[in-house]
Amino acid sequence: MAERDWTKAPAHAIAAAVKAGEVSALAVTEAHLARIAALNGKLGAYTDVTAERARKTAQAVDAKRASGKAPGPLAGVPFAVKNLFDVAGLATRAGSKINRDHPPAKQDATLVMRLEAADAVLLGALNMGEYAYDFTGRNVHDGPSRNPHDTARMTGGSSGGSGAAAAGGLAALTLGSDTNGSIRVPSALCGLFGLKPTFGALSRAHTFPFVASLDHLGPMARSTRDLALAFDAMAGPDAADPACWKDAPKPVLPELDRDPSGLRIAIAGGYFRAMGQAESFAAVDEAAAALGATDTVEWPEAARARAAAFIITMVEGGALHRERLKTRIGDFDPEVRDRLVAGNLLPGSMLVQAYKFRRHYCALVAKLFEQHDVFLAPATPCTAPLVEQKTFVLDGQELPVRANLGLFTQPISFAGLPVVTAPMPAPNGLPLGVQVIAAPGREDLALRVAHALEKQGVAISIVPEIT
């Protein structure tokens, strides 16, 4: 019998095999390091590979098992993180030229520590759009991340390396950040399951921020079970992040296999049924049909929500980088720089009105969940554009790709809602994603519904042949 290729196995299968002694954590790690060496040049996924650390961690997991102790829930699972997460010994570059001059981080990000505490194995840090202000996966300093399903196409961003690594079999699990869609867009375009948790559910401590009031961190993987395992391992209070909940969320894994047939599932209508290509809406309809969902509900104020998210992003992001703009303006990606400068020039009342509108919008959205448990919406308006493509046509209008790939994700994260992106194949053979959206704190429901789609074979994530 041929030996199993562990680089194509989902995280939960790796953990089960390591725990059962069918394969060592070190062998899984070596297989992934070899694949990274072979394919990272094509995919542009990793910016740093922490091979020695990975081998030491894997050996410790194997030693733990050999001593009779039970390995953790992510035993031997190779993971990697967007390079805005602190990794001890590496400068936290956040996709920038400027930050790589920083001294190396002295400690890991909280979520890295928690995954390693569950016996996962860190492989390295991943490419991303500069300072996370990006939906494409392009990076002028490190080169673009490339889509494993077609390397001429973009991964989406800003967690582009996280998409390329997990979809390409260069890690079983990756972490990204999502301010306006940066987990969900690359998950959709790369054919991955991605979880953007509720705002505050996971600690952001020891990561480089972008927009403090909108930043979320979360996992990307090739199965919903992997997302659930990772979420449960990472969740819990952390005084180092003022937005992080004071109490731990309920574990989601025990709920994953519950039949979702009693749930009230609807298609998000209005804004979410325009400005996309037909295949994006067809994917939502296919998911709805598989779940027996027939209601379509008008989503309130999504366009204004997107506009307000745009302003908050520009102003908070601009303010964050003001000193760097004053002293090193020439070292920014020009497309990022111009928006950050502009964010510094907007009136304060505009930002406060955007914040106040967000409060009002959260209340409107909360009302939706009195009648329904879960909503379905497209994750992106199209499949992956070409890496260098600057514009696309939506509803007859030629629009910039960079700003508009996230037009369906921004209004959802603006309310801090938990979302699972479920990957579905489009007729052109490229992946698309459907957002499975639940009420705040109900990651369990979004995961259950996405899992039901996965079990039916409607949502599917595979490692493609990379050419």
Add this chain to the structure above:
Amino acid sequence: MPQNPLPDPEAYSRLLADAMGLPLDQADLAEVARNVALAFRLAASFMDYPLPDDIEPAAIFAAREQAHG
């Protein structure tokens, strides 16, 4: 989308960039001004939206407070 309420985005951007101490090259002014104009145009969609005076604008918000079920 509403009309742009900013009549001269380049002049506005130059004035504010100087006041904020941001070194803005003349070659980059047009693109910064385009982004500023876009921001004003988008913000026009919610700037006059009727909201109560006492609505909470806190930047760090607790989405979980609205949890159901």
